Amino acid sequence: MEKEEFRKYGYELIDWVADYLEEVEKYPVKSTVQPGEIKAKLPSSPPPHPEKMDMILEDFQKIILPGITHWQHPGWFAYFPSNSSPASILGELLSAGLGTQGMVWETSPSATELEEVVMDWLRQMIGLPEGYAGVIQDTASTATLCALLAAREKATGFKINEAGFEGVLRVYASREAHSSVDKGVKIAGFGKKNLVAIPVDEEFALIPGQLEKAIENDLKAGFRPACVVATVGTTSSGAVDPLKPIGEICQKFGLWLHVDAAYAGTAAILPEKHWALEGAEYADSLVFNPHKWMLTNFDCSAFFVKDPQVLTRTFEIHPEYLKTGVDAVVKNFRDWGIQLGRRFRALKLWFVLRSYGVEGIKKIIRRHIHLAELFHDELLQDKRFEILAPVYFSLVCFRLNDGRPEEELNHLNKQLLEAINSTGKIFLTHTTLNGKFTLRLVVGQRTTEERHVREALNIIKTRAEELLKKNI
């Protein structure tokens, strides 16, 4: 592609993205295509000869776009958000244009040093004490795996890295912890049965006393406790494990404390929500995702560690072909995680933090939380609905409850969810809380306003009414 052609299609795509961000509301938020439908429209073999960009872009519109579920839609209330912003998109474009790969300091000093700086900005924003060092990971799943591995190595004096697994090492997390903890203990070789599920209280938060008991039992049984994963903002209900008492237990028994604040960590930039990270100074590591709720397009996961040497000792490799003359005095982020190669993700984060400023980001987070509270309050007015968990941040868990038996209620609410999503106007997902099929509504898209939340309320109530009439 010649320069002028790149410029032409570049402008065209910028225009398209500009329009898309403004008009995304016109699409059904959740794609309505059937499994296999997109695949059937694509050639089964690669084109032998160059094709015109016009044709490719036309196919994008005709074939690909109908199969997109629109995460940036203001009616996105599903899962957790993965919000983005114009500034972030521009940063990603520039990063792709540079095509820089920051595996070691020397392969782009700016990539490493800007990452150090913006990660320290984030540290200050969420109120982690000085001394914690940050690194960008792709996802919280990866960050949590890194924490589990560092904990594993610290607990065994770096012996598993060297000689392989020996003995039984135990990991503790509440039964509401994210599935990435299950995945991580499997990958790191602990084994799923050595992930001890600690009971939760009525607000779905880990009970510290139960944690302590579990650790003591394990010690008696001859197991070696290695790591506790505490969650700030669980996926199912937004519950907050109390970090301070958990941290004290970790300290007492010499265990690694990893804090998974993937979703709710962002809220801690608000003084009124900082309580959620109270006790975070006990953490050996902590992760939160600017790509979830801080306007930075996926992927960008912020991982902090108290003692970077444990992390780098866990991951370091020293092949001759990667050695540089400055290794002794710089950070080589290849040793801070699993991957060797690294995109220049700090750039988009820098664009976001500067173009919004801390106050600008706070304003948006506050709006989301306010809208979730509004949804909660309005829904409570309708006695047919029931709130199933406290609303600390921007997630509301609820269900329709007309008093029928639990099993029938689960069926009813599943139908309700399908009916809601079939409108194409909003997209919600579900979980189970104490066995109850639970609808989750999370406010978090950059452009979600009060009218979208009111529309959601309206759709939910109308569909519920229709269902109740039909089902009798």
Add this chain to the structure above:
Amino acid sequence: MEKEEFRKYGYELIDWVADYLEEVEKYPVKSTVQPGEIKAKLPSSPPPHPEKMDMILEDFQKIILPGITHWQHPGWFAYFPSNSSPASILGELLSAGLGTQGMVWETSPSATELEEVVMDWLRQMIGLPEGYAGVIQDTASTATLCALLAAREKATGFKINEAGFEGVLRVYASREAHSSVDKGVKIAGFGKKNLVAIPVDEEFALIPGQLEKAIENDLKAGFRPACVVATVGTTSSGAVDPLKPIGEICQKFGLWLHVDAAYAGTAAILPEKHWALEGAEYADSLVFNPHKWMLTNFDCSAFFVKDPQVLTRTFEIHPEYLKTGVDAVVKNFRDWGIQLGRRFRALKLWFVLRSYGVEGIKKIIRRHIHLAELFHDELLQDKRFEILAPVYFSLVCFRLNDGRPEEELNHLNKQLLEAINSTGKIFLTHTTLNGKFTLRLVVGQRTTEERHVREALNIIKTRAEELLKKNI
């Protein structure tokens, strides 16, 4: 940022990238900043209030750009390339604009199905048999780790995932294998000492007979052999492990064969280089990187498996909040690797494959290989230089050798490398081969032409001459 502002800065950045790709040659290929220099120019705290994009872009030019090492520079001969293309950049822009996250089919059917399709195109291009299923990973490090984990679970009937490590499992790779294999065996809990380094022949390729002997010895010792990693295109010298005899051994002993073709896999799209993947049909998994040598900007690593069920059984998680109504009939790529969240990387790959066409890509790969051969032939004319490994692809390993003792030669060549890179015109890196400090020159940037290779030859010879005069 308002729509018109996004459009304005979007155009500006498209222009900047267009110019950059054309003029990147004017920058020193390797950044000349000192450690800490970039950091010192950046504020230590985040800005409280929004800043103008003009200011941010000005700082990008003034502060960030001098700290960039220019991977897309035509004088980039270091490491392996991580080349890119205008089409790929446009694809990345569109993907960032959509802000789609394809963790499960339902969160964007197009993301999953386009990935299936383009990965099958790649499968055909490199000549892997039908039946192999592909998934995009971020890096070959991650792909190799996934392979090691699947091998681990297959060898133990998925018991380590469940109950944790027990017994000694062994992994085999040549001593020239990539450091990601070392890293992977540590992460997966095998332990580094259970990675058996198999000797190589005089061309740095794994010796199958030695592999067989090592496996037999381990069996006698009561160890459980689990996985062999064969490399097609080693990092140090581009060596090719012979897949067919290795595959036969793996079959005989029931071991997982993972093929790391991260760099050289791309070359297999050329009929004249397909020999390198001969025997790949024995592979249980194979990885190669379109983000290295196939014009697709980092990250995009193509990972293929023969039996996807082993992979998904290794990684699957089933929390309620991720269940969808179509799970039984679609691919949910979250279960094909470590991360839950997934960027829409298939889009840029689709842009690249269509806008170049298979023939267009072949032409570029052939040019790179031809230029490496040219460099090799010309350098050989100069009797002061020595070629240290066969040139199969686009990597040439060489050193200056005036007959002085080995240790002094190492020192001399280290000085030579520094002198070459200090010109800012070209960037080479090094390795050691049989203890010899070796300079590596890899041709692989999209815009590298004969004149750049001739300039490299000229710089290398001139600097060598200067050094030899000085050192006597």
